[in-house]
Amino acid sequence: MSRAQVIRPAGAGHETLYVLLTALLILAVASTVVMLRGERVDEQVIASHQIDARRDLTPAEQGLYTDLHVALDEIRALREENAAVPSVEALAEEGLPPFVEDTSSASRGKHQWQWLDSGAYLGRSQDAQVAGSFLLVLPSEANAPADVWLRRDSSATAPDDLGSEALIAAGWQQVVSHYDAGVTREHRH
Template sequence: MSSATRIIVPPASGRRESLAVLLLVTAILILSSGVVLLHRDRSETLALSEWQVDLRSGLNAAEQGLTADLLNAVPEMPHLPDTSPEALADEGLPPFVADVTAQARGQHSWQRLQPGMAQAWLGLPALPEIARPILLRVAGDTPTIWITDQANPGTGDLTDAALIAAGWKQVATRFDASVTREDRH
């Protein structure tokens, strides 16, 4: 008689391989989380001066559109022989064109001002309930937008100090974590 030896062969399992993959995935997650946390932008919200207003949260949609149109018109102006509001309207530059968009944004009537070395365009709304009076001032190559709550704003002296004293607020862009416009109605 022969003695039969039994050999027990355990079934193949992937425990070791599964454990190695689990450890590798865990290490990758921990490392990538650490990298993300170290490279996160920690910019703080810049506070605006009392004579400034934030473009996103301080202006309504019509005023934001006027601001964008004015800032887009500025690069075109040096190439034009005449920068009167009528000539800018003839060139088709918003917001100087009296079209449907201009009506939706307060139907401003524009006038050009030239105090000293700066050039300026003042827009007075026919519909002040939609948008406030707005001023584009260009000194050199630097445009600034100003807005006021006054119906008949003074525009004799267009220096920053004079505009602030007359109740104008400079439109400023402030970048912070929020990109949502607050509705202040």
């Protein structure tokens, strides 16, 4: 006679409990890691007369701002070579943006550049809707950083005084760059 033995299945309740506990443990560890290693938002505070080059400029203005910083190196080299600040015409002959008139300058506001004897290049925008007027104030020391100022209305005139207070009073805003961990990972919601 054969004997049949009945084997009952293991209870699913214990297995489900173990899977849920493991999932909760994984979520707790992952949450802890995210909280400890998550991106900090270190918002750099800028003065009321300043604007951030990354966040507050239009794409055309960002391009002009970058061109001015690249041009500054060439201006310094030409000033050292010729013992004088290069004219706007000399910079245009060198093909140096933003001083040269080309399709890029036409799409960025058609700025009319001039040298101011007080020590700055003024680029008056012909289309303030696209980009404001720029002022590149050359530093007195050879390797000091230059100041870049922006005025977005169409009444930008050549300032008599290049001091910060005078420029602020005349409606100019200083363009500043702050490079931090969020430069390439900024998320605006």
